[in-house]
Each structure stands twice: as structure tokens, then as C-alpha cells.
Amino acid sequence: MKGMQPKASHFINGAYVEDEGGAEIALTYPATGETLGRVYAARPDMVAEAVRAAEAALPGWSAMTGAERGRILTRAAQIIRERNRDLSALETLDTGKPLSETLVADAASGADCLEYFGGMAATITGETVQLGADFAYTIREPLGVCAGIGAWNYPIQIACWKAAPALACGNTMVFKPSEETPLTALKLAEILLEAGAPPGVFNVVQGAGETGAALVDDPRVAKVSLTGSVPTGRKVYEAAARDLKHVTMELGGKSPLIIFDDAEIEDAVSAAINANFYSTGQICSNGTRVFVQSGLKDAFLTRLAERTEAAVIGDPMDEATHLGPMISEAQRAIVLSYIAKGLDDGARLVTGGAAIDGPGYFIQPTVFADVTDDMAIAREEIFGPVMSVLDFDTEDEVTRRANDTEFGLAAGVFTRDLARAHRMVRALQAGTCWINQYNLTPIEMPFGGVKASGIGRENARAAIEAYSQPKSVYVGLSAVEAPF
Numbered sequence: 479m480k481g482m483q484p485k486a487s488h489f490i491n492g493a494y495v496e497d498e499g500g501a502e503i504a505l506t507y508p509a510t511g512e513t514l515g516r517v518y519a520a521r522p523d524m525v526a527e528a529v530r531a532a533e534a535a536l537p538g539w540s541a542m543t544g545a546e547r548g549r550i551l552t553r554a555a556q557i558i559r560e561r562n563r564d565l566s567a568l569e570t571l572d573t574g575k576p577l578s579e580t581l582v583a584d585a586a587s588g589a590d591c592l593e594y595f596g597g598m599a600a601t602i603t604g605e606t607v608q609l610g611a612d613f614a615y616t617i618r619e620p621l622g623v624c625a626g627i628g629a630w631n632y633p634i635q636i637a638c639w640k641a642a643p644a645l646a647c648g649n650t651m652v653f654k655p656s657e658e659t660p661l662t663a664l665k666l667a668e669i670l671l672e673a674g675a676p677p678g679v680f681n682v683v684q685g686a687g688e689t690g691a692a693l694v695d696d697p698r699v700a701k702v703s704l705t706g707s708v709p710t711g712r713k714v715y716e717a718a719a720r721d722l723k724h725v726t727m728e729l730g731g732k733s734p735l736i737i738f739d740d741a742e743i744e745d746a747v748s749a750a751i752n753a754n755f756y757s758t759g760q761i762c763s764n765g766t767r768v769f770v771q772s773g774l775k776d777a778f779l780t781r782l783a784e785r786t787e788a789a790v791i792g793d794p795m796d797e798a799t800h801l802g803p804m805i806s807e808a809q810r811a812i813v814l815s816y817i818a819k820g821l822d823d824g825a826r827l828v829t830g831g832a833a834i835d836g837p838g839y840f841i842q843p844t845v846f847a848d849v850t851d852d853m854a855i856a857r858e859e860i861f862g863p864v865m866s867v868l869d870f871d872t873e874d875e876v877t878r879r880a881n882d883t884e885f886g887l888a889a890g891v892f893t894r895d896l897a898r899a900h901r902m903v904r905a906l907q908a909g910t911c912w913i914n915q916y917n918l919t920p921i922e923m924p925f926g927g928v929k930a931s932g933i934g935r936e937n938a939r940a941a942i943e944a945y946s947q948p949k950s951v952y953v954g955l956s957a958v959e960a961p962f
């Protein structure tokens with residue numbers, strides 16, 4: 479298997495840079511466990527160099543018109559689309575996610591995002607406020623150098639979701655991908671340069687938490703956008719607070735998917751599958767607590783088991799494959815430990831429940847029924863293909879139980895009664911809700927969490943607020959009055 483080794487580890491000021499003195503990070507293909515290359519973590523000097531490059535590029539980039547910046551982002555989107563197959567194959571090598579997914583959901587979503595904010599860049603303006611004879615106007619200014627830190631489940635998508643709005647607003651960025659998936663952010667850096675972004679506008683440094691922390695701590699960084707777990711979010715938020723930096727936190731979840739008796743059953747089963755097994759369950763917004771009203775329970779579980787057992791698990795490069803491996807042996811071990819806890823706690827295993835023998839970090843898609851609210855599998859984010867099905871009887875009861883969690887990323891409601899659906903989403907504590915759908919995250923819709931699941935929103939116009947700030951200018955046109 480070829481194609482994993484990048485030219486060098488980091489991309490700073492428009493060029494690949496190497497420093498073999500940093501900690502080595504093996505590039506492992508999760509489907510076979512083979513090591514197919516290596517990168518090195520950025521040491522503090524390298525992080526400082528990347529921030530310096532981003533700072534130096536800031537005056538020129540922010541002085542361009544929005545239309546000029548937008549044209550570059552749009553061109554980058556076009557290049558990504560032209561290279562979608564190669565980028566998707568690289569993403570599959572890095573993450574193990576099946577090509578059938580990466581072809582449609584990863585680089586393609588990144589291109590959607592660059593196109594969206596590329597189109598919007600020229601419309602980012604202030605406003606004018608008439609104040610009697612005087613008036614005020616606002617100038618929407620970039621924040622400065624932004625740090626982006628990514629998780630491993632959607633590497634190029636996360637990089638684009640952060641870079642596109644940041645760059646559209648006139649900021650520059652240093653992005654640190656997850657140490658598990660260093661590759662496609664480097665490709666994005668190449669593509670942005672090729673599309674016309676000046677050197678230093680988008681830089682990439684590799685490394686784990688230490689590198690991320692060095693980036694967050696750099697006093698020249700004005701804003702930090704993290705996609706990661708809640709514990710990491712707490713650390714990064716705390717570090718950013720020391721210098722009162724702006725933050726966007728896209729964190730974990732344990733989201734409810736609520737299915738009423740009157741739901742269209744095949745749609746509800748499809749949604750439960752998408753909400754738990756897409757990307758082998760490694761999605762922050764997954765609806766891992768599937769509440770099913772008592773009258774539908776048996777029929778739902780029967781169809782769910784039949785369809786789950788028909789999933790094609792195996793070679794991610796084969797486009798007929800539905801489920802690839804977990805990202806790593808360590809993550810698979812975590813998921814297996816949760817399955818063991820589920821069994822210990824008395825949940826009923828409907829299907830799956832075991833690792834799959836052979837090379838790579840494969841695991842069966844797993845469904846538990848008769849799960850109760852107090853079980854670990856119902857309370858903690860597992861980040862793997864484990865679905866918990868819980869029973870409920872009434873709307874009030876399920877609303878209360880759905881909200882009884884520290885998380886608040888997403889929620890879904892399946893019912894034919896639309897008045898009930900809208901009433902429910904008003905009551906559900908979640909940043910994103912779906913009615914009769916699940917896990918679709920178009921760029922046009924703000925995405926983010928409430929409670930411990932995050933701060934701020936990505937995508938849509940909301941992201942412009944997250945990467946710019948208004949400067950208010952009062953213009954006096956009358957005589958200045960003073961008390962004496």
C-alpha cells in the first residue's frame with residue numbers, strides 16, 4: 479500500500495518543512511495495522527515559526543477585498559472537487575473510513591464549505607446606524623491569527639470548516655490536525671496555496687496535545703477553534719481564557735434519537751443506522767441513545783437487527799464496503815470495554831458485540847436493547863458503533879430523560895405528528911435538532927452544541943460572527959456639547 483508518506487511533516491509559510499527532532503508519529507492504516515510512513519511532532523520553535531508566518535501574512539491577507547479572498551477560496555473548492563477521488567483515498571488510508579463515505583462526506587463537504595464562505599466573503603460588511611443628525615457605522619474586522627485544532631474522525635472536513643470562514647473574514651490560521659490523521663490538512667495547505675492564498679495564510683503543524691497546547695498558549699494567537707472531546711475542550715478553554723482569547727468549542731455528545739409509535743419505521747431504522755454506524759460510529763453528533771416508544775419497540779428491533787447484520791464490513795477501499803475499522807487499536811479497546819460494561823449492567827445484546835478477527839481494528843456494529851438511563855453505555859460518549867435502545871411511554875417522560883445529560887450537541891425526533899415534533903425540539907437541550915432525519919449537516923445550517931458539548935457555532939452565517947468582530951465608529955456631525 480502506497481501513498482501515505484507526505485513530503486514533510488509541516489507546512490509553514492507556503493512550503494513543506496521537516497524537523498526530525500520532534501517525536502515520531504507513525505502513520506498506520508487502520509484496516510491492516512501496517513505502518514506506512516511517519517511524521518514528526520512540531521517542537522515549540524516550529525509552532526512559534528508557524529505562528530510567525532501566519533502573523534506576517536495577516537496584513538496583506540486582511541487588506542484584500544472580500545471578493546478577492548472569496549475567489550481564492552472558491553478556486554480551492556474547485557481543485558478539491560477535481561481531486562476528490564485522490565483526497566478521499568488518502569482520507570481512507572488515514573482514517574480507515576470506507577471510500578464509499580469519504581468520496582461523498584469528507585473532501586466534498588470541505589469543498590462545499592470553501593465554496594459557501596468563498597461566495598459569502600464579499601458580503602461580510604458592517605452596518606450604518608442613523609443617530610439623529612449623527613450616525614455610527616461598524617467595520618467587521620478579522621480577529622488575527624487563529625488556531626485550529628482537529629479531531630481524527632473528519633480530518634479534511636474539520637480543517638475546511640475552520641479555515642474557510644476564518645480566511646473569508648481576513649484571518650490567517652495555524653491548523654493542527656489530530657496526531658492520528660495528519661495527512662489531508664497538508665493537502666488543503668497545498669491546495670490553498672495553489673489557488674492563490676499567499677504563503678503563511680494557512681499553515682499546518684503536526685503533533686499531539688503538547689503541540690496543541692503550545693499553539694493555544696502562543697500570545698500572538700487571537701482565537702482557538704477546537705474539535706475534540708469534552709475533557710480536551712475544558713483544558714483548551716482554560717488555557718485560552720488566560721489571555722482572553724476567542725474560542726469555538728465543538729465537543730462530544732451523547733445525543734438522543736427519539737422514535738414515536740407513529741414514525742415511518744423504515745426511515746426511523748435508517749436514521750438509527752446513520753446515527754450510530756456511519757464512520758464506524760465515530761461521529762460527535764451521533765444519536766447513541768435511541769429512545770423507542772413501547773408500541774414500536776419489537777418491530778423496530780427486528781428490522782434494525784436484520785439491516786445491521788446485512789452491513790458489509792471489510793476493505794475500506796472497496797466501494798461496496800459500508801463499515802471500516804476503528805481509528806486505532808486503543809479506540810477499539812475502549813469500545814470493547816463499554817460493550818463489556820453494557821453486558822455487566824444487564825443490557826440485552828441484540829446483535830454484534832465483538833471485535834472481528836484478523837488484521838486491522840474492526841469491530842461488529844452493536845445494538846443493545848433494554849438499556850436504562852443509569853448504565854454507562856447510556857451516559858458516556860463511546861465514540862464507536864454501539865447503539866443503546868431505551869424504551870419510553872410518554873412525550874414528557876422522554877423529553878426529561880433525553881435532557882438528563884451533561885451533553886447537548888444534537889437530538890432527533892421521528893414522528894408523523896409535526897406539531898409534536900416542533901414542540902419537542904423546543905424542549906430539547908441541543909444545538910442541532912433533526913425532525914424525521916438524522917446527522918445531515920449542510921454548510922448552510924449552523925452546527926455546534928449547548929451545555930458541555932460546546933461553545934459557538936460552525937458553518938452558516940453564524941461562523942462569520944465567530945471569526946470577526948465589529949469595530950464601532952461614531953461620527954459626530956453636530957456641535958459638541960459639554961457641561962461647562
Ligand SMILES: NC(=O)C1=CN([C@@H]2O[C@H](COP(=O)(O)OP(=O)(O)OC[C@H]3O[C@@H](n4cnc5c(N)ncnc54)[C@H](O)[C@@H]3O)[C@@H](O)[C@H]2O)C=CC1
Pocket residue numbers: 627628629630631632654655656657685686687688689690691692694705706707708709710711713714727728729730731761762763859861887927932
Ligand atoms: N462537536 C464536533 O463537531 C465534533 C466533536 N468531536 C469529538 O472529538 C472527540 C474525538 O476526537 P479525538 O481526536 O479523540 O479528541 P481529543 O480531545 O483527544 O483530541 C482533539 C484534538 O485536541 C488535541 N489536544 C489534545 N490535548 C490538547 C491540549 N491540552 N491542548 C491543545 N490541544 C490538545 C489533540 O491532539 C487533537 O488534535 C470525541 O469526543 C468527539 O465527540 C469529533 C468530531 C466533531
